[in-house]
Structure formats: C-alpha cells, structure tokens
Amino acid sequence: MQAEATAMNHSKRGGKILSAELLSGEQIQSAVQEVLAETLFIDIHTHLFSPAFGKLGLWGIDELLTYHYLEAEFFRSSNTTPDEYWKLSKRERADAIWQALFVETSPISEATRGIIAVLQAFDLPTDASALEEARKFFRTQSIEEHIRRVFQIAGVSNVVMTNDPLDLEERAVWLNGAQGHTNFHAALRLDRILWGWPAHWKQLASQGYAVDDKAPRKSIAEIRRFLADWTKRMRPVYMAVSLTDEFFYPDGSITSRILGEAVLPSCREFGLPMSLMIGVRRQVNPAIRLAGDAVGRADLRAVENLCRSFPENKFLVSALSRENQHELCVHARKFNNLMPFGCWWFLNNPSIVEEITRERIEMLGTSFIPQHSDARVLEQLIYKWRNTRRTLAPILANAYSLLRNDGRGISRQDIQRDVNRLFRSNFENWTGVLAR
Ligand code: RAT
Numbered sequence: 131m132q133a134e135a136t137a138m139n140h141s142k143r144g145g146k147i148l149s150a151e152l153l154s155g156e157q158i159q160s161a162v163q164e165v166l167a168e169t170l171f172i173d174i175h176t177h178l179f180s181p182a183f184g185k186l187g188l189w190g191i192d193e194l195l196t197y198h199y200l201e202a203e204f205f206r207s208s209n210t211t212p213d214e215y216w217k218l219s220k221r222e223r224a225d226a227i228w229q230a231l232f233v234e235t236s237p238i239s240e241a242t243r244g245i246i247a248v249l250q251a252f253d254l255p256t257d258a259s260a261l262e263e264a265r266k267f268f269r270t271q272s273i274e275e276h277i278r279r280v281f282q283i284a285g286v287s288n289v290v291m292t293n294d295p296l297d298l299e300e301r302a303v304w305l306n307g308a309q310g311h312t313n314f315h316a317a318l319r320l321d322r323i324l325w326g327w328p329a330h331w332k333q334l335a336s337q338g339y340a341v342d343d344k345a346p347r348k349s350i351a352e353i354r355r356f357l358a359d360w361t362k363r364m365r366p367v368y369m370a371v372s373l374t375d376e377f378f379y380p381d382g383s384i385t386s387r388i389l390g391e392a393v394l395p396s397c398r399e400f401g402l403p404m405s406l407m408i409g410v411r412r413q414v415n416p417a418i419r420l421a422g423d424a425v426g427r428a429d430l431r432a433v434e435n436l437c438r439s440f441p442e443n444k445f446l447v448s449a450l451s452r453e454n455q456h457e458l459c460v461h462a463r464k465f466n467n468l469m470p471f472g473c474w475w476f477l478n479n480p481s482i483v484e485e486i487t488r489e490r491i492e493m494l495g496t497s498f499i500p501q502h503s504d505a506r507v508l509e510q511l512i513y514k515w516r517n518t519r520r521t522l523a524p525i526l527a528n529a530y531s532l533l534r535n536d537g538r539g540i541s542r543q544d545i546q547r548d549v550n551r552l553f554r555s556n557f558e559n560w561t562g563v564l565a566r
C-alpha cells in the first residue's frame with residue numbers, strides 16, 4: 131500500500147510533475163534546474179546604474195571587453211604596456227583585447243567565456259575577426275528596452291546599485307531628484323567616508339557639515355546628519371563599504387570610530403543592514419588601474435566583534451579570500467545578525483563557487499545568500515547568472531539527493547521554497563524591502 135502511494139507520488143500527471151509530489155532520484159536534478167531557471171533572482175550587489183544616471187550606466191561590447199577582469203588577462207597575453215594601453219581610445223582598447231584574448235587564443239577563462247555567452251545570447255558571431263557586427267547591434271538598442279531584455283535573459287527581477295554620495299557625477303543626479311526605477315535599488319556606499327576620511331572629509335565640510343580631519347565627537351554627529359540626508363535622498367536598501375585585509379574592529383582608527391559611532395547607529399536608526407566586503411589589497415599594481423587590486427586573508431574576529439557588540443545591527447558580509455570562507459560560516463552559526471553573501475570577485479569562478487556553496491549549505495542550510503553578480507556592465511548579468519545557475523544546480527541536487535537517501539521526500543514545492551529563500555527572501559527579509 132505504502133509502496134503504491136510512493137509510486138503515485140513519483141508519477142507525472144499529464145507529463146508535468148505536480149509541485150507537491152515527491153520526486154524520484156532522477157527527477158530531482160531536472161526539477162532543481164527548472165526551478166533555478168524559472169525563479170527570478172535579486173542581484174544584491176552590482177555596479178550598474180538605472181537609466182537616470184546616463185553615461186554612468188555601462189553597456190555594450192566595448193564596455194564588456196574593457197572590463198577590468200579582462201584587462202588583467204590582456205596584459206598577460208599582449209606586449210602592449212599599460213602606458214600604451216591607457217593612451218588608446220575605449221574602442222581601440224576593446225579591439226586590442228578582442229584580438230589578444232579572443233582571436234589569438236581560445237577564450238577559456240571565466241571572464242572571456244562570459245563574453246562568448248553574451249554574444250551568443252544576442253545571436254552575434256562568437257568567432258568574428260572584428261567587432262563591427264556586435265557594435266552595430268548594440269548601437270541600435272534603446273536602453274530601457276535593452277535593460278528589460280537583459281533582465282529577462284539573465285533571470286533577474288531587481289538589482290542593487292553601488293551609490294557613492296561623494297562621486298560628483300552621481301551626486302548631481304541624486305540632487306536632481308530620485309532615480310525612480312522600480313527594478314534598480316540604491317546602496318549607500320561609504321568607502322570614501324569610512325577608510326578615505328583623511329582625503330574626503332573636506333568634501334563634507336564644503337557641503338555644510340561641520341567635520342574635520344580627526345572626526346572628533348562633534349564631527350560624528352555631523353556625519354550622522356550627512357547619512358540621514360543621503361538616506362532620505364537615496365532610500366538605500368543597505369549601507370556598504372569595501373575594506374582591506376587589514377581591517378579590524380575595534381582598533382582605535384578613524385575607520386573604526388566612524389563605523390561604530392556614526393554608521394552603525396545610523397543603520398539602526400533607519401533599519402538598514404550594513405554590508406561589509408572584506409579582504410581587498412588595493413592597488414598592488416597601480417599601473418593597471420582598476421585591475422591592480424589583489425586579495426589578502428583578513429582577521430574575521432573583526433566580524434565576530436561587530437556582531438557581538440552591535441546585536442541590533444544586521445551585517446551582510448562577503449570575504450574576498452578563499453581562506454576566510456570557513457570561519458565566515460562559523461561566525462554565521464554564532465550570530466544570527468550575520469548574513470554571508472556572494473562569492474566575490476576572484477572567488478566568482480565555478481570551482482571556488484562550488485566549494486564555498488557546498489560548505490555554506492552544509493553549515494547554514496538555506497540561511498545565506500549564495501551569489502551576487504558584481505556586474506559593472508549591464509550584459510554581464512547574462513553570463514554571471516547563467517554561470518551561477520549552472521554551478522549551483524548539481525550542488526543543490528546533490529543536497530536533496532542526500533536528504534532523500536537519508537529518508538526525507540522532496541517535492542518541487544520544497545525546492546521552490548528553498549531557491550526563493552536563497553535568491554530572494556533572505557535579502558527581502560533582511561532589508562525589509564519587498565522587491566517587485
Ligand atoms: O568586483 C569588482 O569589480 C571590484 O572591482 C570591486 O568593485 C568590488 O566588487 C567592490 O564593490 O569594491
């Protein structure tokens with residue numbers, strides 16, 4: 131009787147598996163793939179901009195090819211020196227990169243393969259000797275419609291931008307009124323304030339905030355006033371900073387003081403999480419500009435101290451070093467105000483994403499956010515999310531197969547609930563924002 135009922139549960143009705151039916155071992159894999167393909171994700175950290183920001187929003191083939199991940203690879207495969215390269219126009223740089231990394235070599239690295247996937251998504255030649263056809267295609271797109279199409283192909287509904295209130299171009303747009311795009315959300319990025327204070331406090335002073343280089347108590351109140359003004363203006367979904375591998379809390383530095391006395395109290399006041407991206411080593415090779423940052427292992431006791439000292443604050447944390455991933459999971463088990471997110475930058479490669487995500491599932495179940503794209507150029511959403519889905523499908527399927535072998539049936543509904551949590555509701559609940 132029971133065997134019969136189980137067989138029924140495994141059966142397909144009219145070819146379609148009903149969502150509450152228990153899946154067989156073979157069905158799990160395709161159900162996971164389908165659910166991942168059909169669920170629209172929230173991309174919680176990008177460097178994209180809504181159309182209101184005009185030229186700040188990057189898209190098209192020349193921007194895609196001059197992505198700093200590809201520039202780093204270009205200098206390894208070309209005799210062009212950085213000095214020579216920076217003298218070229220954007221178009222000439224894109225041509226040089228195409229020639230070196232796509233014509234003279236097979237584009238098998240993660241970042242180069244991504245370009246191929248984007249070209250293929252728009253039915254453009256992936257093996258052309260020049261870029262004219264691709265350029266013509268992008269030239270004829272209108273941005274609003276193109277954004278809709280890219281989001282649809284990428285399977286994302288909402289993206290979070292990175293918004294620097296001290297960037298003059300960006301500031302001008304914000305001062306002009308809200309950016310008002312329902313699918314783009316702001317994140318108040320505080321690098322120049324938190325670690326760049328000595329070089330940037332004057333900008334706040336010139337805007338009428340009574341601050342000085344040492345950020346004494348009086349300045350702290352003024353920084354909070356600045357954060358309140360910008361929170362009102364941007365309506366961010368979180369505040370954020372990227373920190374070096376040497377970051378520690380508390381350490382008596384200006385960064386530590388502004389974080390603990392101004393930023394975190396403001397986050398509490400406005401109900402916003404604080405995103406900490408930890409582990410960059412800035413400009414180890416300044417000659418290659420944006421591509422010149424590296425990675426270092428951080429001391430994540432800083433995160434432990436923050437989560438314990440500020441139990442009312444919520445922290446979204448991404449660590450750049452592979453060596454920090456296990457302890458980040460352990461800290462998340464200790465502190466429920468800590469949400470690990472993403473496989474950031476140098477970690478966003480299938481082999482490493484796989485390792486990190488398996489570990490997170492084993493240690494945290496579904497209480498983490500597996501990935502963000504970090505896209506700088508619109509169409510990167512297509513390949514980055516395609517790769518995430520491809521890498522995650524077997525990992526999730528394996529987790530469900532193990533569970534099934536251990537005695538718990540799995541339905542498509544269960545999978546849908548979990549995928550929603552990982553790629554949507556963990557973020558929605560954490561930020562209190564219900565994405566549309
Ligand atoms: O991944 C990147 O593109 C880096 O250059 C950084 O922008 C990093 O993601 C950051 O947000 O600081």
Ligand code: ZN
Nearest residue numbers: 175176177504
């Ligand atoms: Zn980023």
